[in-house]
Amino acid sequence: MSELEFDLDPEDLRRLGRRVADMVADQRASLPDRPVFGKLADRAALLDEPLPQTGLPVDAVLDLVRERILPFAFGNSHPRFFAFINATADPVGTAADTLASAMNSNCWGGDHAAIHVEAVVVRWIASILGLPATAEGLLTSGGSMANFTALATARRAVSPAVREDGFGSTEPFAVYVSDEVHNCVDKAIDLLGIGWKQMRKIPTDDRFRMRMDLLREAIAADRRAGLRPAIVVGNAGTVNTGAIDPLGEIADLCAREGLWFHADGAYGAMARISPRMAPLFDGLERADSVAADPHKWLYVPYEAGAALVSEPGRMADAFRRPAPYLVHDPDSPVAGPVSFNERGPELSRSFKALKVWMGLKRHGRSGYAAAVEHDVAMARFLADEVKARPDFELMAEPVLSIVAFRYRPRNGPADEDGLARLNRRIVNRLVGSGAFFLAPTLLKGRTAMRTAIVNFRTTEDDLRALVDEAARAGQALLA
């Protein structure tokens, strides 16, 4: 084979594709029989390998993938994976990613199918979120970038001179978030030059929702001190417990006070696709911007987040920067319906929209509503199971599909430190054994085992087994 023989003829490509399809199907089918967390058997074989000087036949490369890489996934398509908020992937999305990669579209703009697909997907997501049909947006790598992009748009809206003058020379302003906000918002506040000293972390109530009385007080105190209140970030499903801030009240307050209302819906907002769940998000439809995450509750494989802004033109106002080497001539045959590079920081962008489009075409609103409701029902089941067992304590009633609980047997430690140690060790034991994957967290200073069920493969048996195993692990550790 010549060194420059990068192309494959169609027959070889077909054969390669069939092998890959077999590997994909085998990987998915075998997942439930494997340890949930596929910890790498031989790290050095991957980590320490020097740069290959010559190539291998593609079949040999695939053999290496099958042996050294494929079995060692993080585990988040396994029915017993509940850690962080990493969803199970819809295989339709896996197929979509292959097709999108075959097209190899660069989605910054232009008049080609991928741009139209992303434009319609953005409109569909706006409709799921209840935003106006004219809302603008784009797909991002995930919720972190969606929050960053939306907050960059907000920053430009509330402080128009910031693009030209830089932050140091403009009037500082305050941003209000709850003490349960995701740390990607902290990062965005830093990266946007707003600064953490201008970020007010408003305490939450006993259900982990932002306290409106304290939010109002903080805004009034800042006004009195001469600092301009500018942005409120409401949680449409917190990462820790799934708590939903009083979005309607935040929307009212922002309208009254002339503040930008941003909602972080990376975890929860897509649940609005279910008519049964939608009322929980009342007020979301009045947000100026929303971060959402199709790679969570639309189950598309990584990556796909979405940043939406209600008022058209705001994103371009924050990101548009014409350049002679790009297309701005409306008479150019290349000019397309949307320049996505003018809605976010990136120019070259992958065709993430295809997997979202294919998922929505395949399952429709009703299919996703059923899947979301399944996850919520599983969380309810787990919470009831925990409550029914005297050795366990439910630490937050599930609102969506996160359940936080801890093991607290009579023969165990009574102090917070001891309970924290015991519960963290239980989690490590369950994850290390390969039986389950969940993660610990802190809730108002108390350690909890946290399960996030964004997993249409999970059954009641899986969850009953989780509580049984946690108790067994706890007793073994106490012994």
Ligand SMILES: Cc1ncc(COP(=O)(O)O)c(C=O)c1O
């Ligand atoms: C509420 C919330 N916001 C933001 C994020 C960050 O999203 P991503 O991991 O897609 O960047 C998460 C992730 O779990 C989240 O739950």
